[in-house]
Amino acid sequence: MKPIINSQKIMFAFLSLSLIFFVACGNSKKEKTEEKQVVVEGQKAPFFKLSIAQWSLHKFVREENGSPFLFASQAKEMGFEGVEYVNQLYNDEIEKLGFDTVIDSLKKVSDSQGxxxxxxxxxxxxDLADPDEEKRNLAVENxxxxxxxxxxxxxxSIRVNTFGTNDPEVWKESVxxxxxxxxxxxxxxxxxxxxENHGWLSSDADAxxxxxxxxxxxxxxxxxxxxNWCVKRKDGEQWGECEEEYxxxxxxxxxxLAKADAVSAKSYDFDENGNETTLDYTRILKLVKDAGYTGYIGVExxxxKLSEKEGILATKALLLKAEKELK
Incomplete structure (x- = not known):
């Protein structure tokens, strides 16, 4: 990483503070409107809280060159209570600003948005499950x-992966x-x-x-x-064509769910009634509720086929619709 001279640091700090002020002021009227709508509707809150996984907006960051520092304000605008960050979407910002400055800026922005x-x-x-103990220990340190x-x-919490090997006998020791x-x-x-069930043996719930x-x-x-239920992909790759699912x-x-401290509501596509085409949300939410889970469910x-914002809002609407069907 190239060192950043003091003048650059000052400029980045100024830009970060300006962003925080702009976001906070620009959304104050919107927040009051949303609060008023909640009171008017008077609907009973769902048994879970709503958060959004930042991966839902990875195209905004990577393809549209949008700032990942806008995540909290985007979440607020779409009616979410919490955010789930994706570390890899901040690689450029960490390179430019430094790790601590990025984390401090995220804290200030999220606080400003409530x-x-x-x-x-x-x-x-x-890889936390690398068979090589030296590499595994380095992953722990990282x-x-x-x-x-x-x-x-x-x-x-932090969410981690358990890659390193897809050999069940080796994995059960290394992971x-x-x-x-x-x-x-x-x-x-x-x-x-x-x-998370995120591929390979992590998607084998029994293992x-x-x-x-x-x-x-x-x-x-x-x-x-x-x-995310693919346990084996073509040519042994971590990502790509799936050959075997749980x-x-x-x-x-x-x-x-027996050990869950977070839940991710994945969605891919929707039918004309707004239902996910491959996942029975009502059935899944019943499992979540029966498990006694009342924490955040993150939209991902x-x-x-839809834009990121459209897909996010469609997933949120489906979660709320499915939750009502349980009552």
Whole structure:
């Protein structure tokens, strides 16, 4: 990373503060309108709280060159209570501003919007289940700064991946070691380490829940995603064409809910009635409610037929509609 001279730092700090002021002022009227609508409607609140996963807006950042610092204000505008950050969407900002400045700026912006920072999704910091202990330990060390960031932001968790090997016999030993070491550090910061069904053996609910049980720490849990059930991809790749899926995603979600501290509402496409074409939201929400979960459900739209904002709002509307059908 190239050093940044003081004048540049001053300019970046000024821009960050200007952004915070602009966002806060620009949304004050909108916030009052939204509050008024809630009072008029007088509807009973759902059993869960609504957050948005930043991956739903990754095209805004990567293809439209939008600022990821606008995330909290975008979430507020669309009626969400909380945000779930994606660390890889801040790579350029970290390179320019420095890690601590980015995290401090996110805290100021979210506070100005009255938005709750829920968790950070961590990618590309090494494989916590790498069979090579030296590489696995390095991955643990790389994740620690994100644990610190989560604490600073007021998040309750980080979401991690469990890549490294897709050999179940090797994985069941290496993943437990990596997760335990990271969870031990995270416990000192009062932060949870959550495993999402995010491909390979993490999408095998039976194997994942056994690993969580073997770690046997209160702050090591799960983030069940409605989608993401591919356990094997073509040519052994982490991403790409799926060759094998976990046989029963509803069973998988139910199993993972036993240790869930977050939930991700994945969506890909919708029919003419606003229902997700591959996932039964009402059935899934019943599982969530029956498990006694009352925390945040994060909207994560990954489709390509609607714009990101349209897909996000369609997913949010479907969650609320499905929740009403349970009553």
């Amino acid at each position: 938005i709750r920072n829920v968790l950070i999704m961590i990618d590309h910091e090494g 994740h620690k700064k994100w644990v610190d960031a989560a604490q600073k932001l007021g998040c309750h 437990v070691d990596g997760l335990r070491k990271l969870s031990e550090y995270a416990a000192t910061k009062n932060i949870n380490v959550l495993c 994942l829940m056994q690993a969580i049980a073997d770690v046997n720490m209160d702050n090591c849990g799960t983030l069940p995603d409605f989608g 046989p029963d995603k509803y069973k998988g979600i139910e199993m993972m 739209y990954e489709g390509d």
